[in-house]
Amino acid sequence: xxxxxxxxxxxxxxxxxxxxxxxxxxxxxxxxxxxxxxxxxxxxxxxxxxxxxxxxxxxxxxxxxxxxxxxxxxxxxxxxxxxxxxxxxxxxxxxxxxxxxxxxxxxxxxxxxxxxxxxxxxxxxxxxxxxxxxxxxxxxxxxxxxxxxxxxxxxxxxxxxxxxxxxxxxxxxxxxxxxxxxxxxxxxxxxxxxxxxxxxxxxxxxxxxxxxxxxxxxxxxxxxxxxxxxxxxxxxxxxxxxxxxxxxxxxxxxxxxxxxxxxxxxxxxxxxxxxxxxxxxxxxxxxxxxxxxxxxxxxxxxxxxxxxxxxxxxxxxxxxxxxxxxxxxxxxxxxxxxxxxxxxxxxxxxxxxxxxxxxxxxxxxxxxxxxxxxxxxxxxxxxxxxxxxxxxxxxxxxxxxxxxxxxxxxxxxxxxxxxxxxxxxxxxxxxxxxxxxxxxxxxxxxxxxxxxxxxxxx
Ligand code: BES
Ligand code: MN
Ligand code: MN
Numbered sequence: 001x002x003x004x005x006x007x008x009x010x011x012x013x014x015x016x017x018x019x020x021x022x023x024x025x026x027x028x029x030x031x032x033x034x035x036x037x038x039x040x041x042x043x044x045x046x047x048x049x050x051x052x053x054x055x056x057x058x059x060x061x062x063x064x065x066x067x068x069x070x071x072x073x074x075x076x077x078x079x080x081x082x083x084x085x086x087x088x089x090x091x092x093x094x095x096x097x098x099x100x101x102x103x104x105x106x107x108x109x110x111x112x113x114x115x116x117x118x119x120x121x122x123x124x125x126x127x128x129x130x131x132x133x134x135x136x137x138x139x140x141x142x143x144x145x146x147x148x149x150x151x152x153x154x155x156x157x158x159x160x161x162x163x164x165x166x167x168x169x170x171x172x173x174x175x176x177x178x179x180x181x182x183x184x185x186x187x188x189x190x191x192x193x194x195x196x197x198x199x200x201x202x203x204x205x206x207x208x209x210x211x212x213x214x215x216x217x218x219x220x221x222x223x224x225x226x227x228x229x230x231x232x233x234x235x236x237x238x239x240x241x242x243x244x245x246x247x248x249x250x251x252x253x254x255x256x257x258x259x260x261x262x263x264x265x266x267x268x269x270x271x272x273x274x275x276x277x278x279x280x281x282x283x284x285x286x287x288x289x290x291x292x293x294x295x296x297x298x299x300x301x302x303x304x305x306x307x308x309x310x311x312x313x314x315x316x317x318x319x320x321x322x323x324x325x326x327x328x329x330x331x332x333x334x335x336x337x338x339x340x341x342x343x344x345x346x347x348x349x350x351x352x353x354x355x356x357x358x359x360x361x362x363x364x365x366x367x368x369x370x371x372x373x374x375x376x377x378x379x380x381x382x383x384x385x386x387x388x389x390x391x392x393x394x395x396x397x398x399x400x401x402x403x404x405x406x407x408x409x410x411x412x413x414x415x416x417x418x419x420x421x422x423x424x425x426x427x428x429x430x431x432x433x434x435x436x437x438x439x440x441x442x443x444x445x446x447x448x449x450x451x452x453x454x455x456x457x458x
Pocket of ligand 2: 088121122154181
């Protein structure tokens with residue numbers, strides 16, 4: 001039963017809140033692929049219209065050298081605390097398209113789930129804030145100030161957001177950052193992420209002969225770049241699944257026994273995990289649990305690898321080049337630029353004779369941790385507890401939102417990761433989805449955060 005005018009507004013407008021999200025999901029705002037540039041711009045305009053309709057002031061689409069940033073605010077009293085809401089309206093590329101059960105940009109609601117690219121990451125999650133703000137502004141009003149910044153380049157490394165934040169420190173001044181772009185443990189086990197991993201992403205290219213060769217005429221006598229690349233990649237982990245790059249673990253902040261015990265409180269079912277993923281067993285760094293491997297430990301993964309002949313049938317060829325995209329997830333206090341440098345130096349040093357290696361860094365970002373004893377965390381915890389009827393568990397997340405460390409560095413702000421998704425939402429995968437349950441819980445919890453934070457936050 002709705003027990004406040006805000007809840008009553010949310011309950012009465014549920015259907016419209018869903019329809020509006022579906023409309024936003026129909027815009028293919030893929031930031032990585034230039035062919036969607038006009039769609040990304042159209043999406044920014046749509047977000048602007050929604051912020052205006054929700055009742056925000058000074059709403060603006062701010063151009064950048066890349067995709068635009070949408071900004072709006074509502075200052076009710078400069079003496080009151082200010083919440084800076086951040087989200088992203090850009091989405092990951094939808095491919096492979098043939099693995100989707102319905103087209104990625106034609107949202108389908110099935111069994112309480114919204115299926116579409118961006119439904120959970122992050123349109124469905126940032127739009128909860130727009131609707132929560134609407135609900136507050138049309139009823140009791142806001143209990144504190146809000147600034148909203150929704151960017152269009154999160155999925156490509158937020159390259160233009162850093163300069164924007166630096167150039168707009170005054171405009172973005174706030175007391176806390178609130179982001180819904182992470183996941184919880186389960187719908188009946190609410191949790192709040194208190195950490196994110198950093199990232200170092202790069203591309204490697206191994207070059208052998210100056211042209212593709214007949215693998216019978218030259219094979220055995222000339223180094224094959226694909227063979228060489230595979231050997232080099234394989235050598236980056238040892239038998240304990242530790243990364244072999246010299247110095248890689250030097251800065252890693254180890255957790256205390258107590259901290260590890262606290263994290264182990266969160267429920268985790270390994271059988272359910274392997275069954276859900278269709279894998280025969282888990283595999284990872286010796287000495288750490290599966291949740292630890294996926295959150296507090298650094299990793300190295302090949303994201304893509306190519307070279308040689310991959311068409312129909314067989315072609316006997318010894319290729320001239322082979323390439324791979326490699327990402328490393330980092331933990332406090334590893335520095336992205338330093339890890340990139342260590343990788344580059346090591347990778348060049350392990351090239352076998354007969355090939356040359358080129359390493360090209362892409363984007364990176366630093367890890368972040370949030371305290372669990374701040375007024376903002378306590379407000380978030382209370383808000384979730386009221387929405388779910390259960391106190392949320394603090395957990396460390398494995399993904400990256402590089403801008404979180406930047407908010408801390410440039411604006412001196414801590415972030416609350418107020419995410420309502422689930423790991424099973426298939427973000428970045430085919431059939432991405434978001435539960436209507438989660439969408440509505442978020443819209444209900446956000447005004448409660450504002451309420452508690454306004455009372456304690458400055
Ligand atoms: N929302 C995700 C990050 C995330 C997902 C954090 C789930 C925790 C749990 C975000 O949109 C994302 O995908 N970030 C990228 C990094 C970026 C630099 C491309 C990532 O983590 O790969
Ligand atoms: Mn995201
Ligand atoms: Mn993402």
